[in-house]
Amino acid sequence: MRRARLAAGIFLLLVAAASLLAPLLAPAPYARQFREDTNASCSRQHPLGTDGLGRDRLSRLLYGTRVSLVLAPAAALLATLLAGVAGGTAGLAGGWIESSVMAAADLFLSVPWLFLLITVRALLPLNVSPLASVAITFALLGCLGWAGTARIAGAEARALRTSDMILQARASGCSAVRLLRKHIGPNLADTLLTQFWLSIPVFILSEANLGLLGLGVAEPLPSWGSLLRELGSLSSLGAEPVRFVPLALLVLTVSSFQFVLHREDARL
């Protein structure tokens, strides 16, 4: 089991390194079209072939991995920070502030995740530049994914509110902001870190679902979601196995996260 976790960790590092080195490893720019070579099969020039628009699949996979693997942790960081501030403030303040924040968290948790995502995504402009679509997609994931973590952070902060440490800090005239920054924050750090790691695979999968539904990252910028859209035009499950490479990479990456997180969870 330990070896499997080590292998999962190494695999994640390799994928991250390959995506960061995409400009060096990619045979062609991700948006370049080889118009005479559309839907080409694997060759030395195009190791994974080309898509329907004649773009090199390997290049798009490397750049798409970079988009998904860099921005999912960014979204997870945003969600965790929001949850830490909301949960920490609610737990520390108590009373109506806590009730309001927890009611808002309950509301977010009551709406099925994908319904919430597509509703808010549809409220924002759909016809935007690729970079704006990346920012919108991942900011949305970050802003909507805070509720579960906020409930956990709120419960921990509530328990800390009546601890001797906080009572003494209050008695010595510590302000609420300082209490949150110096006392509550560091004590919530472990929980927030665990939640941060747990959110990454969830956000990777959410982006893939949004991309497949046409509500994610806009063309020509690749992401795992937009790369998986190629599966929709398959005629049968056995046709063109090379189109399954992005899916295999996604499944392996998310599974590796799950493996590594078991250990991370136990340690924390």
Next chain:
Amino acid sequence: MQVEEAMRSAVRHAIRMLLLLVLGSLLGAALVRMAPGFGVHEEDLDSRLSRESHAALDQKPAEDASLIRFYIHYCGRLLRGDLGTSTSLHEPVRQLLAERIPETTKTLAIGMALAWTLGLGAAFASLLSRWHWIQWSTSFICSLILSIPTAVLAIFFFLAQAPVRIAVGLVVLPSVYSFARGLLNRTSGLPHVLAARARGVGELGILIRHVGRVAAPQLLALCGVSVCTALAACVPIEALCDSPGIGQLAWQAALSRDLPLLVTLTLIVTLVTLCANLAAEAVGGAAFREVRR
């Protein structure tokens, strides 16, 4: 006394649910009102209409000029059962829902039944069996399903021409299995279970009478949560498998920015989820009191 306690808990939950709905509808109304393009009609761009017609069209948005007035109108319409008209499909939302709810209900019922039968069955099997490979294989399959985006699963089912309802079941299955297995494992280590085992009670008897009964309230609570997971899974599955349900309608509304339809759909789905959670909590609470007694 117990009945009074149960009633108080039910009322408390109902009030909480009502407050959440009011908050949700306010948020939904605010989103619709503030979204870009609100109040712009297709007819505004029609050069064939006279100045008087354009002026008459402009009168309507003036009724909803402020957010508060818009919200009051919105809630008033909701209370009268008027869910508005879809701007993309040009049909009353109520009619669209009436046509599509039965399909989604069937999908949810079959999917949930499948997920719970398989999930609980696998959890019981991994607990009762001494073969580690059963536990390994069930955990592996569940991890694999968890790592595949729901939309990809939908594409596989569409290509294999398999029933889409099974896909919903597969999405819910990992959470049911993992939670049930963990819970049953923890419960089977409790002192009363160890005592029963020491007295020679059979494993199946222990599982049904001592482990299952104690774990029932939490499993019922999970049932409410799994409705939420199944409903979320309906969006990509129905959209990509061309199944005419609520999920497909939500996706079409999102792509055509049909905000009145989308927000109403989200509110209804939230109401269903809250009701499912409330019912699960109420039944789970009753089961817990029964176990404690």
